[in-house]
Structures are given as C-alpha cells and as structure tokens.
Amino acid sequence: MQQLMQKEVKMARPRNFDEDDALRKMVQVFWRHGFDATTTRMLEEATGIGVRGIANVFGDKEDIFLKVLNVYTEMARGMIAQVFDPPRLEAAQMMFQGLARETDDPEDVTNCGCLMVNTVFELGRASPRIRAAVEEYREMWRETFRAATEADGVSDPEARAEYLLGILWGALSQIRLMGSTTAAAPMARIAVETIEGWKA
Amino acid sequence: MQQLMQKEVKMARPRNFDEDDALRKMVQVFWRHGFDATTTRMLEEATGIGVRGIANVFGDKEDIFLKVLNVYTEMARGMIAQVFDPPRLEAAQMMFQGLARETDDPEDVTNCGCLMVNTVFELGRASPRIRAAVEEYREMWRETFRAATEADGVSDPEARAEYLLGILWGALSQIRLMGSTTAAAPMARIAVETIEGWKA
DNA sequence: CATATATTGCAACAGCTGATGCAAAAAGAA
C-alpha cells in the first residue's frame, strides 16, 4: 500500500503527516457521512491537515474518495484473507453472524453500514470511476462466496454466490436504515440456516 | 388524497395548476435524483410552476418531500390492495417476479429502485419526520407479508415477514446499483423458491 | 551560509442552492 518509491532526487520541506494514516481517518469520515455531506473542512478537522495540503497530496474530492474506497477495499480484503482461509461455507456463516453482532455504540462506524453500499445509493450512477470501484468490491465478495461454495462441494456455486451477495447487501441496507448492526440479525439468521441446508 | 375542504369563505385569484398532478410530477423527480440532487429549479421545470408558487402551496423543501413520500406510499398501498386481495403468499411471489421484470427503458423510473430505500441511504438518520415516513412504509409491507403468510397457514409469520422484507430491500438495492430491474432477478428467484418451500 | 524546492496557512473566489421580499396581476365580492 505505502509508496516506498520516494523521490530521492532532491528533498525539500518534508510533510508533517503520514499519508496512510490520513487516508484511514478520511475513510471514517466518508463512511459516516457519505460523499456529498463530507466537506473539505471536515476532512481538515479529522486529519489535522490543511485543505491545501490535502489537495496537493491526494488531488480533488473525487480523487480522495477513490483512494478512500481503495483503502476500504483493502481492509475488507485483509479480513477475507483471514476469515476465509481456507475458503469454506462455515466462514460465510461466521461472517453473517459477525455482521449482526450487538453494538449500540454510536461511535462505532460499523453501525453506518457499508461504505460501498452507501456509495451506490449516493452516486453509483454518476461517476464511472466510482462505479468501477464498487463493482470491484462486489466482485471480490462474489468470488469469495463462489470459492467457498465450490470448496464445500455444493452445486451451482455461481448462483449461490449471487444469492449470498444479495443477502449481504440487503442486510447492510437494513443496518444503514436502523443505524444499528442488530437490524441485520433476522436476515443473518436466515442466511446461516440456508447455508446449513446447502451443506446437508 | 385530494383535500375537498376548499376554503369557500372568499375566493380570490385561483391557482392555474392541479395540486395532485404537481405532486405526482415531483415524485418522479425525487425518485430519480434523490433529495439533495433535486433542486428547486428542477421542480419548477417539471411542474411548470414557479418556485414561489411551490413554496406557497407546499412549503419548504422538506415539507415538499414529505408530501411526495406520502403520495409514493399511497401509490404502493393501492398496488398492494389490488395484488394482495385476498392476502396470499402467491401474491408475494407474483410481486417478486414483477419486481425483476425486464425493462431497459431509461425513462422508466422503476429502474431507479425504490424511493423509500434510496431515501434511507441519503438521509434516513437525519430527519426524524422522514425517518418516520420510511418506517410507516416498511410497516405497511411487513404487515402485508405477515397477513399473507398467516392466511396460508404457514408458521411463524412475523419472522418470515421480516425475512421477506429484508429480501425485498436487498433486491431493490440491487436494482439501484445496476440501474436496471433485471438485477433483482437472482434474489427474486430465490425468494419465490423459498416461499414455495414454505407452502409445502 | 546560501539556494532550491516542496509544503503549509491564509485568504479569497466563483458557483450553486434554498429561501424570501415585493410589486404586478387576476378574479370573485360588493
């Protein structure tokens, strides 16, 4: 993730902030408020960097958001690599159960749902670049479900992966609606039972 | 819907537009673009009424939107009254199949998903009044599914209604994502099969 | 120390949005 290729040609005044750390903080802001409602002033406050520095390093608002989406995707990829190793339907069941865990903490950004799902509703139609980032994220999950289904020897892995992807997005929209992860509990329970039925 | 209680006390200059017709046109605009992206100028163009007239009759932007949500809910209520008469799970199956019908027409606002689902993602947390309108809409559907499940003598109607509601919202978010109702086909197929299994 | 170069803070700007004030217009009531 971190660009180790530093320009050694000539070093002038160095930055007084860490690029990756700033991006992680901006993920939180966009995740909580969405693209439009996130203002440059909010990014200043969250990162401690002036708007000028942000623009110099990350580009304009859409550039920033694309980098944020990338960080978000990589975070999820890391989680998948841990939970779905090896790829099994049991891991999918654990994921759904974990999705609906009880948290009332309003500070927990997980209660805001999924940044990708939320993004679709805000500007999925608008920007092709953002749309592509969302599609990549969905494809990552689709392939994860497909591989897990196949690994357990269950038939028609493509269709079942599509179904699980749909259930996942439905559950995440429930979370966003209710503002709490507990809202996903009914759908998560059904998903776990359905998967259990596949294995039998 | 139409307020028949006209003030007969003293008639001055009459309006040169129909209130309900204007509301229906504004439903289209909000449905397609969402709350924030809909500007007062767009409402002017869609209805042919000046911004001053709109503000006088419908109030400020949030007032307008609440009236729009109300019209949308009543439209859905009318559809439910037709399809779910009598309340049966077969009607739910038909509804899911109809949801995923093939339409490539970009003019068809159905391809924008569901105004209520979209609204949640935009400002569900923000305004209590809007949140209440969405909750009412959801409750309408929840009760519809519950009554249909109960009428078919299937056990645990509350839990199954909650599941169908989740599937419905998941399918509608898929539609919004892909910009086409065909995107709901996989989830609709699963929903129909699942309901079929209940009846057996 | 002197120089070059990237960064930073401050300020300001243009564009857009929702809302409003006001006078003219229109139509029924007297």
Next chain:
DNA sequence: TTCTTTTTGCATCAGCTGTTGCAATATATG
C-alpha cells in the same frame, strides 16, 4: 367599477462548498 385577497413572476439574498493563488516556511543540499 371598486375593493379585497390570493397567486404569480422576478429579482435578489445569504450561506455553503470545492478549489486555487500566493506568500511565508522549513529542510535537504552544495
């Protein structure tokens, strides 16, 4: 006709947002 009341069109306003220009600053290099 004259008056009263509501509507309408026009213009304008304040507020916010993303972006950028510019001078000051800090640091590596020679």
